[in-house]
Amino acid sequence: MEYGLSISQLLVSHSKAIEKAQDICLRVTFHGKATASTQVYKHMAALPHMHERIAIVSVIDWLDSSPYNQIKEVISRLRQHNLIMTLTQPAPPVLLSACRPHLRVDPIFLLPMDNWLRSRLCRWRMGWLPARPSPCRCGHPHASQNHLLSYLSIADRLKVPLDAKPKPLDYVLNQLLAIKRPPSSAAQHNRVYFRWASWWSQICSIMLEIDSIYQPDEEFSLAASDTQGMALLEWLLPIYFKPVAPAIRSTLYDYL
Numbered sequence: 641m642e643y644g645l646s647i648s649q650l651l652v653s654h655s656k657a658i659e660k661a662q663d664i665c666l667r668v669t670f671h672g673k674a675t676a677s678t679q680v681y682k683h684m685a686a687l688p689h690m691h692e693r694i695a696i697v698s699v700i701d702w703l704d705s706s707p708y709n710q711i712k713e714v715i716s717r718l719r720q721h722n723l724i725m726t727l728t729q730p731a732p733p734v735l736l737s738a739c740r741p742h743l744r745v746d747p748i749f750l751l752p753m754d755n756w757l758r759s760r761l762c763r764w765r766m767g768w769l770p771a772r773p774s775p776c777r778c779g780h781p782h783a784s785q786n787h788l789l790s791y792l793s794i795a796d797r798l799k800v801p802l803d804a805k806p807k808p809l810d811y812v813l814n815q816l817l818a819i820k821r822p823p824s825s826a827a828q829h830n831r832v833y834f835r836w837a838s839w840w841s842q843i844c845s846i847m848l849e850i851d852s853i854y855q856p857d858e859e860f861s862l863a864a865s866d867t868q869g870m871a872l873l874e875w876l877l878p879i880y881f882k883p884v885a886p887a888i889r890s891t892l893y894d895y896l
C-alpha cells in the first residue's frame with residue numbers, strides 16, 4: 641500500500657476514493673452498515689487515515705537518510721497533531737471525544753476478557769450500544785448513553801465524580817491504559833489489582849444491563865451473562881497470590 645502511494649501522484653479526489661475504500665474494508669471487519677462511521681474504530685485500532693498515510697509517505701521521502709526513530713517520531717507527531725485538531729474543533733465528534741486522546745491501540749482490543757464483554761465495550765465506544773433510539777425499561781422513550789449513565793447510577797457504582805470527563809464510564813475505560821501490562825513493582829501491582837477488582841465487575845454488570853435494556857427480548861446465555869470478568873482479574877492477580885500450577889507442585893513434592 642505505502643509503496644503504491646509513494647509512486648503515485650494523487651489528486652484530492654483519489655485520496656477521498658481510497659479513504660472510502662479503506663472504510664468499506666473496515667465495515668466488513670466489524671459488520672457495519674454501509675453508512676456506519678469508522679472514525680472511532682480507526683482511533684481504537686490506531687489505524688491511520690488514508691490522507692495521513694499519504695502525508696507519511698511524503699515525510700519519509702524527505703527524511704530518507706534519517707534514523708528510524710526520528711522518522712517514527714515525526715510520523716507520530718503528525719498523527720497526534722491531526723487528532724488534537726479534530727478534538728479541539730468547535731464541535732468535536734462526541735464519540736471520538738469520549739476515547740483517550742492518544743494514538744495507541746485501545747486496551748479494549750488487547751486485554752484478556754470474553755468476547756461478549758469486548759463486543760459490548762466496542763459497541764459502547766462506537767455508539768452502537770444502544771444503536772438506535774430505543775425505549776428504556778424505565779419508560780423513558782430514548783435510552784441514550786446520557787440517559788443510561790444517569791438511570792443506572794454509573795458514576796456512583798464506579799465511585800467516580802458525576803462530572804468525570806469525558807463521561808464516568810469512559811473515564812474508567814480510559815484508565816485501562818494504565819494496565820497495558822502487569823506492573824513490575826509489588827506495591828504498584830497491588831494498587832492496580834484492587835482498584836480494578838472493584839471497577840471491573842461493576843463494568844461487566846453495567847454492560848450486561850445496557851445490552852439487556854437494548855435487547856429486552858434477548859435471552860442471554862450463561863457465558864453472555866457473566867459479570868465477574870475473571871479473565872482480566874486473573875491476569876492482573878499478583879504473582880504471589882496465584883496458585884502454583886499442579887504439574888509444578890507435584891514435581892516439587894516428588895522431589896522432596
Ligand SMILES: [Zn+2]
Nearest residue numbers: 776778780791
Ligand atoms: Zn431509563
